[in-house]
Amino acid sequence: MPEPERRDIEIKIGRLGNLEILLILPSIMLIMAFLLDSPSDVLHGLYKMIISPDVLLTDYLEIGGIGATFFNASILAFTNIFIIYKLKLKVNGALIAAIFTIIGFSFLGKNIFNVWPMYLGGYLYVKYQKIEFKNILVIIMFSTALAPVTSELAFGLNTSLWISLPVGIIFGIFCGFIITPLSSHMNRLHDGYNLYNIGFTAGLLGTLINSLLKSFGVNIKQQQILSTEYDLILKLFLTGFFIIIIIVGFIINRKSFKGYTKILNFSGRLVSDYTQLVGYGLTFVNMGIMGLVSMFYVIALNVTFNGPIVGAIFTIVGFAAFGKHPRNTIPIMIGVLICGFVTIFDTQSTIVIMAGLFGTTLAPLAGKYGIFVGLMAGFIHLTMVMNIGIIHGGINLYNNGFSGGLVAAILFPLLNSIKKGD
Structure with a gap:
């Protein structure tokens, strides 16, 4: 064409x-x-x-x-x-x-x-x-x-x-x-x-x-209300949609996946708009792939799908058009898991699973500085996010974004200075 x-x-x-x-x-x-x-x-x-x-x-x-x-x-x-x-x-x-x-x-x-x-x-x-x-x-x-x-x-x-x-x-x-x-x-x-x-x-x-x-004496109480009865429906629903969006992207990209690997070379740092960098077709393909990757992460840990987990997966899918891809997100997820295994946190709890999914807000660090930094960022992120919600009382739904901002604000200048020192 x-x-x-x-x-x-x-x-x-x-x-x-x-x-x-x-x-x-x-x-x-x-x-x-x-x-x-x-x-x-x-x-x-x-x-x-x-x-x-x-x-x-x-x-x-x-x-x-x-x-x-x-x-x-x-x-x-x-x-x-x-x-x-x-x-x-x-x-x-x-x-x-x-x-x-x-x-x-x-x-x-x-x-x-x-x-x-x-x-x-x-x-x-x-x-x-x-x-x-x-x-x-x-x-x-x-x-x-x-x-x-x-x-x-x-x-x-x-x-x-x-x-x-x-x-x-x-x-x-x-x-x-x-x-x-x-x-x-x-x-x-x-x-x-x-x-x-x-x-x-x-x-x-x-x-x-x-x-x-x-x-003024108004105390907001955090809570944990989770569903357990919709696991299969949610898995089928999500899988079906992600396959549809991959097919749509495939068709828009002239019935080809050609060029997809180009996405993996971007760090994801703001602003990385994949619709402009690689086109809409490959962006939709990346969204579907990231949805399936996120689902696999949850399923591999044998965790029941619920509302917060679905929310985290859809957020990843959205940001697969704006910075995230498998190469810069998977190290973050694994870093969170490693932290969960060696600390007191339960790797199968919803809040830790959410940290692994939402923690991919730090994907640009892995994209820019490599896998090891991604693992380290994920590790630190879990320790931070598990303790930071108390200060805003849970009224900020993007708790991982808050934690991620603090982690990035600490790591980025240190990493940058080390790189310049080299």
Whole structure:
């Protein structure tokens, strides 16, 4: 195929085709929601999810059931894809990562009520700064890491809803308003070696909010609510989708996997947008492969699939368009496992499995400095993430992004200085 013609196809895909491709997952989930549960069960489960505490770890599959969880995820995905469409944004790696992260965390903390105050806060920010909302959309989508702030204050203050509901919404708006200017400065601390930069920012902001609330006698209790009954359904669902996305990528890439190994040569450091670097077809192939790699990691450890694990897998899949690939993520996963085996942590616990999956936020370190550094980063990350949640009380859903930011901020300058010394 001539180069100009191939470019025309890529442009068309970028403007519209990828939006249609992104609709595949929420469409499947919406259909499955009503195949697996009745409409009344879906609505009742959704209500339970909205009013429940959403701090880490809250598995919506256990709170509301699989139908309500799938419905919640599909509605959030459809709404955000519609916003992208209305703003006439070209689908890129960052937007793909944001969409899949929202879908993932729709299984463990984000719902159709608690995310929107952040969007309103972002809207007020762009009006104040006199800029366009599309310039900060990705940041605002990721800022929903702090969605539990809204839920916790709206429904967890043990006071009248006439008081608590506005308080929760106002705090959410506040988070959405200030997170954009904060995030741009936080990236400098880790120099792009932590892919979940907003998670790092949200961790600091969540620590501030948690400290303020404690000062007024409001103590947020962390929890661990996990499901066990949907293991087989989730495995079949995920496997089927990842195979579909690989086939889609294969077709877009002119029915070939040619060029895929090029992805493995990128460090993944921010900003590594694979849709621009290797094209949409190979990006989708990488997403599907990373989904299967993540599943194998969990299955190999004989761990039951639940909401948080599904959330972690979808997040990896999203960031497989924006920095992650097998070469720079597997060392991190193995490093976490090694740490689990030689320390007091249970390698089969959900929180350790999540650390192995979400810990791939540090993939750029392995991509830049090699396998040994990746192993070391994963090892350190687990020790950090297992102890850091207490300071923000679980209201930052991207706890691993917070931990990863700190690990990267420590390791990157040391590694850089050693390299220069050589």
